[in-house]
Amino acid sequence: MESYRDIEPQRIELLSRHDRPCEGTYVLYWMQAAQREHFNPALELAIRRANELDQPLLVGFGLMDDFPEANLRHYRFMLQGLADARRALARREIKLVVLHSPPDEAALQLGRDASLIVTDRGHTRVQRQWRNRVAEEAGRPVIQVETNLIVPVDTASDKREYAARTLRSKVHKHLPRFLHPLERTEPRKPSLPLQVPGMDVDDPDGACARLNLDRSVDPVDRFTGGQREARRVFQAFLDERLKHYAAHRNQPQTDDVSYMSMYLHFGQVSPVWLALELEKGRGLRESRDVFIEELLVRRELAHNYTLFEPDYDRYDALPDWAKKTLGEHRNDAREHLYTPEQLEEAATHDPYWNAAMREMRHTGYMHNHMRMYWGKKILEWTDTPENAFSVALALNNRYLIDGRDPNSYAGVAWVFGLHDRPWPERPIFGKVRYMAASGLERKCDPEAYVRKVDRLVQGGR
Numbered sequence: 001m002e003s004y005r006d007i008e009p010q011r012i013e014l015l016s017r018h019d020r021p022c023e024g025t026y027v028l029y030w031m032q033a034a035q036r037e038h039f040n041p042a043l044e045l046a047i048r049r050a051n052e053l054d055q056p057l058l059v060g061f062g063l064m065d066d067f068p069e070a071n072l073r074h075y076r077f078m079l080q081g082l083a084d085a086r087r088a089l090a091r092r093e094i095k096l097v098v099l100h101s102p103p104d105e106a107a108l109q110l111g112r113d114a115s116l117i118v119t120d121r122g123h124t125r126v127q128r129q130w131r132n133r134v135a136e137e138a139g140r141p142v143i144q145v146e147t148n149l150i151v152p153v154d155t156a157s158d159k160r161e162y163a164a165r166t167l168r169s170k171v172h173k174h175l176p177r178f179l180h181p182l183e184r185t186e187p188r189k190p191s192l193p194l195q196v197p198g199m200d201v202d203d204p205d206g207a208c209a210r211l212n213l214d215r216s217v218d219p220v221d222r223f224t225g226g227q228r229e230a231r232r233v234f235q236a237f238l239d240e241r242l243k244h245y246a247a248h249r250n251q252p253q254t255d256d257v258s259y260m261s262m263y264l265h266f267g268q269v270s271p272v273w274l275a276l277e278l279e280k281g282r283g284l285r286e287s288r289d290v291f292i293e294e295l296l297v298r299r300e301l302a303h304n305y306t307l308f309e310p311d312y313d314r315y316d317a318l319p320d321w322a323k324k325t326l327g328e329h330r331n332d333a334r335e336h337l338y339t340p341e342q343l344e345e346a347a348t349h350d351p352y353w354n355a356a357m358r359e360m361r362h363t364g365y366m367h368n369h370m371r372m373y374w375g376k377k378i379l380e381w382t383d384t385p386e387n388a389f390s391v392a393l394a395l396n397n398r399y400l401i402d403g404r405d406p407n408s409y410a411g412v413a414w415v416f417g418l419h420d421r422p423w424p425e426r427p428i429f430g431k432v433r434y435m436a437a438s439g440l441e442r443k444c445d446p447e448a449y450v451r452k453v454d455r456l457v458q459g460g461r
C-alpha cells in the first residue's frame with residue numbers, strides 16, 4: 001500500500017480484494033472509531049487519495065439506535081462529538097453525512113458512488129465484523145488506517161500478551177517511529193455542495209430525541225463530548241494537574257487525572273496528539289512517564305487483549321491459574337452477599353464503595369483507583385466469580401461514558417486476575433489480588449473521596 005511520510009505503512013491496511021479505484025464521483029471516509037476531524041490519519045489519508053483522483057472527499061457515519069449496550073448517556077456524548085466534528089470538517093469544506101442506519105450499511109450505501117473507501121480501525125468484535133462485511137461487499141478498495149493507537153497493536157506484538165511487563169519494551173521500541181506530527185492536507189475539491197441526504201445532528205439533544213434509544217440511563221452534564229472539549233480538558237490537565245499526576249494518580253479524592261478516557265473511547269482525541277502535547281511540557285519527567293505508561297502500555301495492552309482474545313468479554317478468557325484458584329474458593333463463606341440490584345443502588349455496608357458506585361451512576365466516570373476497589377468488592381460480595389464478572393462488566397458498560405471499550409474488558413478482567421500474577425492465597429479470592437478498605441485508608445483519603453462524590457452528585461464541581 002502506498003503510504004506517506006507521516007502516516008506509517010504499519011497503520012495502513014488494504015482490507016478488500018480490490019486495490020484499484022473504481023469509477024466513482026468521490027472518495028468516502030467511512031468514519032466509525034475515530035469521530036474527529038483533528039489529528040486523524042484516516043481522514044488525512046482519504047483527503048490525499050481524493051486529491052490524487054481530483055475528487056471531493058465525503059465523510060459518512062452510520063448511526064444506529066441499538067448499538068450493543070449503548071444508552072442515552074453514551075449517545076448524547078457521542079452526538080455532541082459528531083456535531084463538533086461536522087462543524088470542524090465544514091470549515092475545511094468537507095461534508096459529513098450521518099445516515100440513520102448501522103455503520104456497515106451506511107458505508108455500503110454511501111460507498112456505492114465512491115471510487116474507494118477509507119476507514120479507521122476498531123478492535124472490538126462488532127467493529128471488526130462491520131469492516132469485514134464492507135470489505136467483502138463494497139466492490140471497491142477498502143483501506144483501513146489505525147487512528148486510535150500510538151503503536152498499531154499488531155506492530156507491537158502478534159500474540160496475546162501476559163502482562164504489562166511483556167508488552168512494555170515492545171511498544172517502547174516502536175514509540176519514536178510513531179510519535180510525530182500529522183500534516184494537514186486541504187481538499188482540492190469541496191464536498192459541501194454534494195447533495196447527499198442525511199440526518200441533522202447539529203442539535204445533539206434533538207437528534208437523541210428522534211432516535212429510538214435505551215433511555216434508562218440519564219445523560220450527564222459533568223462531561224461534554226467533542227474534539228474541541230477534549231483539547232480544552234487536556235490543556236487544563238497539562239496546565240494545572242499534570243504536575244501532581246505521578247503523586248496523585250492513586251488518590252481518588254483529588255482530580256489530578258486527565259479525564260481523557262471517554263474522548264479516547266469515541267475517538268474524539270488522538271493518543272498520538274496527547275503524547276506529543278505532553279512532550280512539549282518542560283520538566284515533570286516523572287508525571288509524564290507515568291502518564292505514558294497508562295496511555296501507551298496499559299491502554300495498548302487492553303487493545304492487544306481484545307484483538308488476540310476472541311472471548312475477551314467472557315469469564316472463560318481469564319488466565320487458567322485465575323479460573324482454577326477462583327474455582328477452588330467458589331464455596332467459601334461470604335460475610336456480605338449483595339444482589340446486582342443492591343449493588344446498582346449503591347446500597348452496601350461500605351461507604352467508600354457506595355461512593356464509587358454513585359460517582360459512576362451520577363457522573364459517568366470513576367477514578368481508576370476506585371474502579372479497582374469497586375471491582376474487587378463485587379467479586380467478594382457476589383455468590384460466584386462468574387456472576388461477579390457479569391455484574392461488574394454490565395454495570396461498567398451501562399454507566400461509564402468510557403464503557404464498552406477494550407479498556408473496559410481488560411479492566412474488569414484484571415479484577416479477576418488478567419494481566420496480574422498470583423498473590424498469597426486467601427478466602428474467596430484464592431491467589432487473585434485482594435483489596436481492602438483498610439488499604440484505601442492507609443494509602444489515600446477515602447473519607448475525602450466520599451465528600452467529593454457527595455459534592456459531584458449535588459451538582460458541584
Ligand SMILES: Cc1cc2nc3c(=O)[nH]c(=O)nc-3n(C[C@H](O)[C@H](O)[C@H](O)COP(=O)(O)OP(=O)(O)OC[C@H]3O[C@@H](n4cnc5c(N)ncnc54)[C@H](O)[C@@H]3O)c2cc1C
Pocket residue numbers: 249257258259260261262264265294295296298299302366367368369371372375396397400402403404405407408409411412414415
Ligand atoms: C475494574 C476496571 C474497569 C475499568 N473500566 C474502564 C472502562 O470502561 N473504560 C476505560 O477507558 N478504562 C477503564 N478502566 C481503566 C482506567 O481505570 C481508566 O481508563 C481511567 O481511570 C480513565 O480515567 P482518565 O482518563 O482520567 O485516566 P488517566 O489516569 O488520566 O490516564 C490517561 C489514559 O491512560 C489510559 N489508562 C489509564 N489507566 C488505565 C488502565 N488501568 N488500563 C488501561 N488504560 C488506562 C486511559 O486511556 C486514560 O484515558 C478500568 C479499570 C478497572 C480496574
